[in-house]
Amino acid sequence: MAHVISMLPVRNEAARWLRATLEQLSILTDRIVVFDDASADDTADFCKSYPKVRYYRGDIPWFEQNEAELRRHLWELATYENPEWILALDADELFEERATLELPWLLNQEDYDAVAFRIFDFWKGTEQVRIDGAWNPWNRFSPLLVRYDSTLSPDWMAQPIHCGRFPLSYRDRVTFYSHLRVQHFGWARGDEHLKKYLFYRERDLAVYGAVQSHTESVLSSSITLEPWIPMPSPGWFSEKEHR
Amino acid sequence: MKKRIAILTSNHFEPSGARQVYGGAERYGVELTKLLLDMDCDVEWWQVGDNWNKEIIPGVPIRGVPETETPYQTMPHLNQVFFEQAVDADGAIYFVMYLAYPTVFPNSISISHGIYWDHPGMDKFLPSALDRQEWHRRLQLAIGGVRSVVSVDTATINWVRATWPILAQKFSYVPNFVDLNSFYPQNKESRSPHPRLRVVFPRRATTVRGINEAGKTALWLTESHTDLEFHFVGRAHDDNMERTLTTWASSHDRIFYYWLPPHLMAELYRFSDIVWIPTKSSEGTSLSCLEAMASGCAVITTAVGGLCDLIQDGYSGLLIEPTARALADATKRLASDPQLRERLGTHAREVAETFSLDRWHSRWSEVITRVF
Structure with a gap:
């Protein structure tokens, strides 16, 4: 199977979704490169308890000031591992369960250099996902997995937020758009919405000079949700595994 | 130069x-x-x-x-x-x-x-x-x-x-x-025991490829034939259709909807028994049909476009009218007759070798x- 490295930025994640993410990445990838953005909780000990984790830590928080710089640094750390593929998930993101069987098989090929997935935002719980406006996961794919090419430039988009997960040169790689879904739990706790809204509002004003409509929609009273539908893997993948 | x-x-x-x-x-x-x-x-x-x-x-x-x-x-x-x-x-x-x-x-x-x-x-x-x-x-x-x-x-x-x-x-x-080195039959005895026959629709989910007839047939047969399961494997032309198919498939125990990159299609066929190519129009010599044939599957297809260049009815597959009823009848026939499936699959592989x-x-x- 392909040599896959995951890179994971974390900050104060111990009481959130980190356990599930690390459990899954330990199955899916050969090494988990973690950059801890100055956590003040047990995130460090938590990460270090997973044998595949390569743990790095910064003493001054970067994310709130310059996400691009944090991600560029994390990318650099990941490339030290000389990977074939690099997976970029956040600590509150999980592939649906079937991916542990199916994803590795997607990578044993030469026809494409990136894999994109639909990301579903769970809303105020873990039962429903948001599908209105720019939250709609059905009409967009996000590249989260790229084949590492040491000849490409590592330059990052010069923007402190919404700066992408990979260097600019990895845009427009030949991409496979996968049916496998990613679950994003960053909005699953309703009591955090106001705090997150205020954070993104401030960043929007600093970067764009105006609050973006997607940010405003966080507190909208008119939203559309649909149930998350679990889907089993077709049985032949597990038969293949045991062949 | x-x-x-x-x-x-x-x-x-x-x-x-x-x-x-x-x-x-x-x-x-x-x-x-x-x-x-x-x-x-x-x-x-x-x-x-x-x-x-x-x-x-x-x-x-x-x-x-x-x-x-x-x-x-x-x-x-x-x-x-x-x-x-x-x-x-x-x-x-x-x-x-x-x-x-x-x-x-x-x-x-x-x-x-x-x-x-x-x-x-x-x-x-x-x-x-x-x-x-x-x-x-x-x-x-x-x-x-x-x-x-x-x-x-x-x-x-x-x-x-x-x-x-x-x-x-x-x-x-x-x-x-068809790449005969990638698409080849799996020795059926080496397959893990599976309680059901796998029926595959390996096409884009569009009307001309017969998605509606295939969907209808799958619904009929999941009710009447618990020994069958159905795999719809191919993207649709728009996001809404993919959403609809995902929701539809997930509401039935033996219907799956997904899609695969080409290199995994060869694996899928090796785990499949019956393949549907129920085209209604705009067809040449379907790659899916050829790949299923090379993989030794029993193919059901229609006499549309170039498909008659590939399949001789009753020898290397079954040629039917592009209707749900005809698809259901042909599927039931194959499901109940393992010798016929075996014979069609063997001949299909031989024919595929000329492509x-x-x-x-x-x-x-x-x-x-x-x-x-």
């Missing part, structure tokens, strides 16, 4: 560039690109798009050229931009026949992927006799303008022979291919060498 070959297609990606169209024609395009690279050519692609630049395979560019109109089922503006911008090319390939209108490179080839004018929507696009006459004129000019037309099936050639006999000489029959990728390379190489 390397020859530069420019290829014009309509949609390898959606015009926005955001979504790749996954179908046999697109896989054909990738394979043709690889062949040209192996023949030491430089390759560049053009298609309808919002002025973007991408790669069709790593290292091979594809450019999006704005085009919003398709008068009489042609794209004259796209054709002319291609003619101007690809001016340095030593030769051109028009990936769809009608794209070679109104201008054409002196050294050029076009490709027929099968008769598409049997699509019921043609009547909507060409509602009057005058419209159809103009479409005919343009198609005739497009065929007449290129040096050679590669047709994936005999149906197209025979239609042209009956319509414009003199133009039939332009055609070379180069049927579609090898090596043979396709050889035939295409002859055409390329002759024209360029």
